[in-house]
Amino acid sequence: MFDPETAAxxxxxxxxxxxxxxxxxxxxxxxxxxxxxxxxxIPIAPFSERLDSFPAYNELSKARTVARKAxxxxxxxxxxxxxxxxxxxxxxxRLQDMNAALARAAETPDGLRERLVWFWxxxxxxxxxxxxxxxxxxxxxxxxxxxxxxxxxxxxxxxVELHPIMLTxxxxxxxxxxxxxxxxxxxRGLNENLARELxxxxxxxxxxxxxxxxxxxxxxxxxxxxxxxxxGGFRYRENIAEPGEKRVLGASYGSEAPNETxxxxxxxxxxxxxxxxxxxxxxxxxxxxxxxxDPDHVAHVAAAFAESGGELMPTYAALLExxxxxAHPDTKVKPPADFxxxxxxxxxxxxxxxxxxxxxxxxxxxxxxxxxMRQPWRTPAGPDGWPEEAEExxxxxxxxxxxxxxxxxxxxxxxxxxxxxxxxxxxxxRRLTPEIAFAAQNAETRWEAVGLVLASPAFQRR
Amino acid sequence: MSLLTRRNFLLRxxxxxxxxAASPLMTPVTFAxxxxxxxxxxxxxxxxxxxxxxxxxxxxxxxxxxxxxxxPVAETGPQDLDGFYALHPALSGLRPMWQAGQLSFAHAVSTxxxxxxxxxxxxxxxEAGGATVPGATTQRSGWLNRLLLQAPGxxxxxxxxxxxxxxxxxAGAAEVSNWAPDTRLVMSAQAKRLLELVTHDDPLFxxxxxxxxxxxxxxxxxxxxxxxxGDMLQDMTEGMAESRKGKGHVKLAEFTASQLRQExxxxxxxxxxxxxxRNQARTIRRSLSQLQEVLLTLQQELGPVWxxxxxxxxxxxxxxxxxxxxxxxxxxxxxxxxxAGGAVRGGKVHxxxxxxxxxxxxxxxxxxxTEDVRTYAAMAIQGLFGTERSVLxxxxxxxxxxGARPQVIL
Numbered sequence: 010m011f012d013p014e015t016a017a018x019x020x021x022x023x024x025x026x027x028x029x030x031x032x033x034x035x036x037x038x039x040x041x042x043x044x045x046x047x048x049x050x051i052p053i054a055p056f057s058e059r060l061d062s063f064p065a066y067n068e069l070s071k072a073r074t075v076a077r078k079a080x081x082x083x084x085x086x087x088x089x090x091x092x093x094x095x096x097x098x099x100x101x102x103r104l105q106d107m108n109a110a111l112a113r114a115a116e117t118p119d120g121l122r123e124r125l126v127w128f129w130x131x132x133x134x135x136x137x138x139x140x141x142x143x144x145x146x147x148x149x150x151x152x153x154x155x156x157x158x159x160x161x162x163x164x165x166x167x168x169v170e171l172h173p174i175m176l177t178x179x180x181x182x183x184x185x186x187x188x189x190x191x192x193x194x195x196x197r198g199l200n201e202n203l204a205r206e207l208x209x210x211x212x213x214x215x216x217x218x219x220x221x222x223x224x225x226x227x228x229x230x231x232x233x234x235x236x237x238x239x240x241g242g243f244r245y246r247e248n249i250a251e252p253g254e255k256r257v258l259g260a261s262y263g264s265e266a267p268n269e270t271x272x273x274x275x276x277x278x279x280x281x282x283x284x285x286x287x288x289x290x291x292x293x294x295x296x297x298x299x300x301x302x303d304p305d306h307v308a309h310v311a312a313a314f315a316e317s318g319g320e321l322m323p324t325y326a327a328l329l330e331x332x333x334x335x336a337h338p339d340t341k342v343k344p345p346a347d348f349x350x351x352x353x354x355x356x357x358x359x360x361x362x363x364x365x366x367x368x369x370x371x372x373x374x375x376x377x378x379x380x381x382m383r384q385p386w387r388t389p390a391g392p393d394g395w396p397e398e399a400e401e402x403x404x405x406x407x408x409x410x411x412x413x414x415x416x417x418x419x420x421x422x423x424x425x426x427x428x429x430x431x432x433x434x435x436x437x438x439r440r441l442t443p444e445i446a447f448a449a450q451n452a453e454t455r456w457e458a459v460g461l462v463l464a465s466p467a468f469q470r471r
Numbered sequence: 472m473s474l475l476t477r478r479n480f481l482l483r484x485x486x487x488x489x490x491x492a493a494s495p496l497m498t499p500v501t502f503a504x505x506x507x508x509x510x511x512x513x514x515x516x517x518x519x520x521x522x523x524x525x526x527x528x529x530x531x532x533x534x535x536x537x538x539x540x541x542x543p544v545a546e547t548g549p550q551d552l553d554g555f556y557a558l559h560p561a562l563s564g565l566r567p568m569w570q571a572g573q574l575s576f577a578h579a580v581s582t583x584x585x586x587x588x589x590x591x592x593x594x595x596x597x598e599a600g601g602a603t604v605p606g607a608t609t610q611r612s613g614w615l616n617r618l619l620l621q622a623p624g625x626x627x628x629x630x631x632x633x634x635x636x637x638x639x640x641x642a643g644a645a646e647v648s649n650w651a652p653d654t655r656l657v658m659s660a661q662a663k664r665l666l667e668l669v670t671h672d673d674p675l676f677x678x679x680x681x682x683x684x685x686x687x688x689x690x691x692x693x694x695x696x697x698x699x700x701g702d703m704l705q706d707m708t709e710g711m712a713e714s715r716k717g718k719g720h721v722k723l724a725e726f727t728a729s730q731l732r733q734e735x736x737x738x739x740x741x742x743x744x745x746x747x748x749r750n751q752a753r754t755i756r757r758s759l760s761q762l763q764e765v766l767l768t769l770q771q772e773l774g775p776v777w778x779x780x781x782x783x784x785x786x787x788x789x790x791x792x793x794x795x796x797x798x799x800x801x802x803x804x805x806x807x808x809x810x811a812g813g814a815v816r817g818g819k820v821h822x823x824x825x826x827x828x829x830x831x832x833x834x835x836x837x838x839x840x841t842e843d844v845r846t847y848a849a850m851a852i853q854g855l856f857g858t859e860r861s862v863l864x865x866x867x868x869x870x871x872x873x874g875a876r877p878q879v880i881l
Contacts, residue, residue, distance in 0.1 A: 180749045183797045196540075198796020202748040205588070205802065215589045221834065224588075342675075377711040381654065383635040390517065390636075390743050393591050400611070401637045403675050404649045405683035409656040412666070412683070416658070417707050420700055444672075448665040456700055457662045464666065466673035 010335050014438040019339070019471045020297060020329065021120025023351030026427075026435040028118050034329045038322065040119035041159050047113040047123070048155065051360050053106050056148030056174065056242065062099065062141040063238035069095055099144040104371045105364075106147035107386045111375070112360035114350035125158040125325070126150065127346070128296050130387070133169045133211060134394040135178040142177060146387055149174035162289065162319035163280035167273060170207060171243050173236035179203035179392065186232040186251025186267070197249075204228035206392045212279045213258075214288030223257050230255040230262050230275055245269040258282065286315040293328055298337050300398050306333040339440070339470040342399040345382035348411060349375065352419070352463050355436035362422050374418050381410035399470075411469070416460030429458035440467045505629060506622035509779045509814055509855040510731045512738050512769065513615060513640060513848075516762070516786040517594060518745030521800050522807025523792065523838060524755055525562070526576050526820060530555035533827035541751055541794040556820045561759035564767060565811075573770075573815055575879065577808045577847045578822035581788060581840035588802035590746065593787030598640035600845060602870040614848070615737055616643030618867050621858060622736075627682070630737040631730045633723050640739050648686060648735070652726040653714035656687040657706050659696045724765045728772030731780065745786060751799040766811050778813035781851050781880060789838050792827055805838035808847055814855060816881050821847070845871050847879060854880025 016037060017023060017030035024030065031037045069092040076084035114123045130150045137143030153172045157165035169175055176182045184200035185192050192198060204227035208219045233250030236243065250267035260278060262271045279285060290311035294302040306328075313327030314320075328334060343351060353359065366374065379386055383402065389395050396402070420426055429449035433441055445465050452458035462468060524542045527550075528534050534542075542559075550557040552569065556578070568574040584596040584604065592604045599605045600614025619630050620643075630647040632638040641647045658666065663684060670676040687694070697703040720742060727738045742761055747754045762784065770777050789806025805825070810817070825831050825839035833839045849863040849871060864871050 180797060180799075183749060185796050187796065192796070200748050200795050200797040200799065201801040202746075209587070209589050215587060215592055221586060221588070221836075373708060373711055377714065378707075381635075381651075381711070381714065391590060391746070396637075399675060400642070403679050404637050405679050405686055406635055406649055406651040406654040407637075408676070408679045409654050409683040409687065412658070412680070413656055413707050413710070416662070417700075417704050421704065442669075442672075444668045448669050451661075452665055453659060453661050454700065456703070457659065457665075461662065461665050461669055465669040466676040467669075469676070470673075 010332075012335065014440070015335055017120060018351075018440075019334075019341075020124065022114040022117065022123055022347070023120070023354045023471075024436055024438055025115075025354045026357050028116070028354075031121075034326070037121050037329060038326055041122055041125075041322065041325070043119075045122065045155070046119065047117045048151075051109045051113050051116070053109050053147050053151045055152035056145050056172070057152060059141070059145045059148045060238045060242060062144065066092075066095060066099075066139070066141045096140045099140045101368045103144050103147070103386075104368050104376060106144075107376065108363040108366070108371060109360070110147070111346070111350045111353060112363050114347075115353040116359040121325075122158065123350075124297075126155050128293070129154045129158055129165065131389075131394040132292060133175065134389055134392050135172075135174045136388055136392075137174070138177060142174060143388075145174060150387075159322055160320075161280075162285075162314070162321060162324075163277045165321070166211070166276050166280050170203070170211070170276060171234055171272070173238075173242050176203070176234055176236050176243075179206055181231055182235045184228060184232050185249045186229060188253065189232065189249050189251055189267075190247075191249045199225075199228045199232070199251075201225065201228045204231055207231075208279075210393055212288065213282055213284035214291075217282075217284035217288060219258060226255045226257045227275070230257060230272060233267055233269065234272065280319045281315070283315060286311045286319075290314055290324070293324070294333075295397050297328065297341075298334055299340055303331075303333040303337070306331045339467075340399065341397075341471050342402045343469055343471055344395055344402060345379050345384035345407075345411070346386065348382070348463075348469060349379065349414070351468075352415065353422075355432070355463070355468075356419055356423065356427070356459075358419075358422055374421060378410060378414040378418065381406075382414070383407050383410070403469075412460065412464050415463035416456055419459050419463070420456040426455045426459050429455060429462065432459060433462045436462055437465075437467055442467060505734050505736050506624050507736050507856050510736055510738075510773075510776060510781070510812075511615075511852065511855055512727060512731070512780065512782040512812075514762075514765065514782065514784040515594065515598065515638070515640065515739065515741040516745050516758075516784055517590070517741050517743045518747075518786075519590060519593070519788050519790055519802055520745040520758075520786040520806060521747055521751065521755060521790040522578060522786075522805070523789065524747075524751065524800075525559045525759065525807055525809075526552070526578055527557045527559065528555060528578070528824065528827070529557050531824070531827045537793045537827060539794065541798065541800075552820060555824075559755070559759055561756045562763050564763045568766070568770070568811060569818060572817040573811060573813055575810045575815055575817045576820045576822075577810070577842065577844065577879075578820055579805045579825050579838055579841045580808050580822060580844035580847065581805050582844055584788065585804065586834075588788060588804070590787055590802070595639060597785060597787050597844075598638070600640075600848075600868045611639050612643040613638070613640035614845075614867050615641050615739055616645050616647065618852060618856075618858070619643075619645040619647065619737065621862055621866070622856070628730075628734045631727070631735045631739075633727050633730075633738055633740040636741065638739050638741065641737075648682070648730075650686050650690065650726075652722040653710055654683075654687070655691060655694065655706060655710040656683055657694050657697055657703070658684065718761075718764070720761045720765050721768050724768035725772055728769055728776075731773060732776055742784075747790070747799050748795065748801060749797045749799040751794075754799075762809075770811075780812040781814045781855055782809075782811045783848055783851055784809040784811075785844060785848070789840075791836055792832050792838050793836070803837035804833045805840035806844070808844050810847070810851065810879055814880055815851075816854075816879055821877065821879070842876075843871060846873050846876055849873050850876050850879045854878055 013030035073088035153168040179202040180200045181203040185197040229251040235246040255263045314324045317323040433449040448461045627646040632641040632649045790800035790803040823841040845868045
């Protein structure tokens with residue numbers, strides 16, 4: 010059975026003393042259908058506004074190389090300092106974007122939207138390979154993912170797979186068709202990286218019905234997808250594209266004159282593949298409800314995805330309307346970023362508290378603690394993103410990071426901490442246990458009391 | 472003495488070779504009678520290390536053609552190992568180890584994982600040690616954990632998973648320690664009691680909170696409970712500052728060594744960034760330098776204990792025999808395992824070389840795996856700890872047939 014607190018905690022970013030939880034599944038879905046208020050209120054620059062940073066950084070690197078080769082040590086030093094300064098500025102931008110994302114989660118009346126953005130950003134994990142790309146990651150999420158989380162999966166897939174950030178992360182932009190014009194001039198060829206992860210992680214899943222031959226053929230099909238920061242971002246390069254037919258997942262693509270349309274046709278097809286429906290459905294249920302998902306719940310969501318042709322709103326409706334969405338006990342553990350965001354929310358902190366912080370302060374209070382909890386902001390180890398299992402997060406070292414943060418950072422961010430028992434009630438609602446209430450009242454200091462409430466399993470699970 | 476310098480001093484004090492037990496600086500931890508005297512370290516190399524680039528079979532006539540532009544092969548000079556294989560130059564710092572008979576390799580090895588070439592399934596299988604990819608619903612059980620269950624009188628400190636991530640290879644029924652080098656945690660006595668109260672009914676939280684507090688105290692015994700908020704904040708600030716300094720991989724090695732000098736007998740951690748699809752000449756050099764630094768740090772910091780130690784570095788799969796079109800290699804099958812340590816029978820590249828002609832490759836693409844990489848791990852365990860073959864083949868690595876393999880441990 011639906012209840013507002015579970016809606017806010019399991020499908021949102023937690024309870025807040027100021028913001029009412031959703032009152033029904035319909036209200037949750039209506040929130041998603043409505044305008045994206047948080048994006049307007051707390052802006053994050055889209056990727057398209059960050060394109061200049063790529064050539065700018067390249068110029069600085071080149072200047073340094075030129076000075077070194079010329080043996081001009083003073084010029085080399087100057088170039089190095091300029092590059093460092095630029096890198097630092099990019100680093101600061103990254104911290105601001107992180108703060109903005111956390112603040113949106115902390116302040117939103119529409120928590121499901123933020124959760125979906127984070128879910129899809131993780132599903133389509135991309136990691137910056139150089140300072141401008143690292144910084145532009147937030148822009149990738151903002152323009153390729155966020156606007157599409159309530160649309161059709163095929164649209165989302167097109168936006169993500171052909172995005173410069175994904176193309177460069179998984180080496181697609183340098184992959185060259187062996188029979189392309191470019192390959193005839195210089196010895197270059199295919200790179201399978203994106204093709205494999207597109208099938209294994211993004212669509213049909215590792216248990217899906219694909220083979221090495223599909224990976225290879227898809228790698229051929231994807232040649233031509235490139236990135237040009239000076240020409241607006243994505244750029245189709247016919248000269249590196251592989252001509253001829255490609256057979257992927259039993260269907261035929263491509264023609265003698267290679268073109269972008271064939272790639273898009275494949276993305277539209279794979280978006281509605283039955284294996285994709287199952288893979289996406291399972292990931293949604295695992296992420297929101299249980300590490301050991303109810304097969305009936307997964308089947309229900311997969312059916313909605315398949316029947317609607319990959320429409321995401323009916324898919325979420327199926328996720329939320331199934332009884333298991335509400336009947337399941339709180340077994341998931343909030344990943345560190347969700348833990349931090351929901352803690353800020355429970356404390357009534359948001360954009361105002363974070364935006365005034367100096368960069369070093371943000372590193373100390375947010376970025377470094379997230380790394381200590383094992384979730385450095387948007388930099389998982391590989392394209393499979395963050396783990397889901399509670400056991401992966403709650404290790405001695407991971408829990409130590411959470412405890413330390415919970416006991417210290419709220420006090421630093423707030424001049425006066427809330428009265429502990431009232432705080433426990435606001436943060437936990439019906440999940441407040443007598444033990445937590447006792448701890449809140451019997452800790453020797455207020456910062457320990459607040460820390461214990463946040464450190465309690467009742468707060469960290471959902 | 473500040474927390475920072477004291478901690479460094481503690482780590483270093485042991486490194487100078489004085490035994491931890493004798494050092495007056497060490498805590499009076501009780502040294503439980505450890506089950507074994509030898510030490511085993513397993514390093515998981517995540518991303519699929521290109522074995523053909525690391526130990527280069529330049530003696531194979533096909534090699535030069537497959538790797539044109541990627542792995543130069545005219546290296547019968549200082550990189551030569553045995554007249555057939557040559558070592559990647561980024562590992563040249565390991566040459567003394569090789570010459571001292573403390574470094575060996577097994578080539579053309581793999582787990583039983585085939586065909587889908589997924590990092591994540593490949594790593595799951597490597598760490599689970601079985602013959603099938605473990606399903607998401609089954610209980611995680613790593614082969615080092617199952618080995619631990621065989622150890623007489625093992626306790627929570629016998630095995631250590633080092634680093635921030637949770638390692639499947641050590642997950643399972645036997646209790647192990649988990650800690651990251653820069654983690655610290657101090658709490659007042661009352662806060663600890665209340666934490667116990669609020670976590671009491673949730674075993675995952677209760678057990679890990681207890682373990683965190685115990686480890687933090689054991690590793691930094693002089694850290695005092697915070698008397699006020701300033702202390703607490705200072706402790707966090709210093710911990711964060713520490714974690715931003717220095718090289719993470721070296722810290723992993725230093726921390727691992729510091730535990731192995733005490734009662735720990737088995738440790739595992741991972742090194743990432745082996746997925747060299749592009750610009751491999753540059754990217755693998757960085758990863759290999761880290762691996763080399765880790766091995767040299769372990770050797771140095773373990774002191775006399777190095778003589779009783781075997782380090783196994785293993786990866787989920789090798790890479791394509793042929794260079795791809797972007798100066799790198801794609802996911803493959805047969806790969807390379809590294810063994811180092813004073814306990815290792817070194818100076819040899821083990822394995823049955825399959826050849827690199829098109830017909831000799833796996834699916835005309837990858838180095839053909841001719842042996843199960845688990846066999847070498849099993850041989851190392853047998854040599855180090857005297858574990859019965861039946862246990863190795865039935866419990867630690869279910870379904871493995873060790874056959875008649877050469878000894879890898881002295």
